[in-house]
Amino acid sequence: MPNIWAEPIAPFILICIFLATIALTTYVDRQPIGKYFPSVLLVLIVPGALANLDLIPSQAPIYDQIAYLAVPMGVALLLLRADLKEIIFSSGIMLPVFILAGVASVVSILLVGQLIHLQQSETVSAAMTALFIGSVINVVATAQALQMDDTLLAAVLAANAIIAPFYLAVIFLLMGSTLPGKLMGRKAGSSRVEVDADQRKADEAVVPDFRRPLGTLVAVCYAIGLFILVEIGCAWAGLQNYSIMIVTVFAIAIPNLFKGIKRYVDGDREIGMMAMYMFVSVTAVQVNLADLGTQGLLVIGFIVAGLALNLLFLIPIGRLFKADPHIVLLASLAGYGGPTSTAAVAAMQKREDLVTPGILCALFGVIIGNFVGVLSYQLFAALL
Secondary structure, X not given: OOOHHHOOOHHHHHHHHHHHHHHHHHHHHOOXXXXXXXXXXXXXXXXXXXXXXXXXXXXXXXXXXXXXXXXXXXXXHHOOOOOHHXXXXXXXXXXXXXXXXXXXXXXXXXXXXXXXXXXXXXXXXXXXXXXXXXXHHHHHHHHHHOOOOHHHHHHXXXXXXXXXXXXXXXXXXXXXXXXXXXXHOOOOOHHHHHHXXXXXXXXXXXXXXXXXXXXXXXXXXXXXXXXXXXXXXXXXXXXXXXXXXXXXXXXXXHHHHOHHHXXXXXXXXXXXXXXXXXXXXXXXXXXXXXXOOHHHHHHHHHHHHXXXXXXXXXXXXXXXXXXXXXXXXXXXXXXXXXXXXHHHHHHHOOOHHHHHHHHHHHHHHXXXXXXXXXXXXXXXXXXX
């Protein structure tokens, strides 16, 4: 029997599976059960289960290609209606919350390091710090700077691939719960009341000149065109590693400098959400539980304990700043989850006003992640 996943049609089958999962997610979200069951979990569970049951491949070139396009496309479309004035007014406090949450991450890793001992403990802890504040890119750079063992680095990356989708789901669930508000002393979502009212007035005032499907096609062409231009420019300037940052800059600047662009697009949020769902799907499908050994399990325990402790630290941080729990939780996710996960969760919770500050905090973490990771090594070497 021929291997269907080796055939040219395989990428289209996989895309069809992901789109069908997204359709199911959208359907469930609109049903009464959607109030009690976070439909985003389907985007994580269905592809992940299919891959771990060997019904679909856990690795395929199409996954990298989807992530390569879905991330900048989703960012461009979800930021198309971002208004910097409203963002500053409603959630300008996210950056100081993010910075203090980063300090809490270092403390959490230091405390967990006293309980869970790993090979090259100081180096792994420094890499974890880079991961909690920045991204996988920062982990690799920190590991290279500190000459981290390749096996340990692989264990950290594999463990992160497993934990990241579940942490995203935890943050999503907490944002929909009343518990964080009770613990932090402020109702979750309270910062968006006035912004939502203003946004509704703005939406009523802006009637699209191009309605669907033309407006949707314009939105897709805008996102893909921006992605192509940035990629070409980054390749010419040798800045490929910073392309997502540059896409974000343009995605924020264009709609704020040329506000009339909103008249020519329609369905941009829906397409942007679909792109983010595709990204989450290809992340979940690559989680393979069989690939980890004992060291990987220890690393998983280390990361889980560090994240759990960090979530506890968010309670006094939220009380200190008297911040909306949504802002505090997204600030934490911006560190560990990165810009794409932060934007996805914010959009899924209908907090488009927090997409831009979340992405900016995450990108700030990427910028400082290497420095914090390498400098924290000295602290861990002295105390662990």
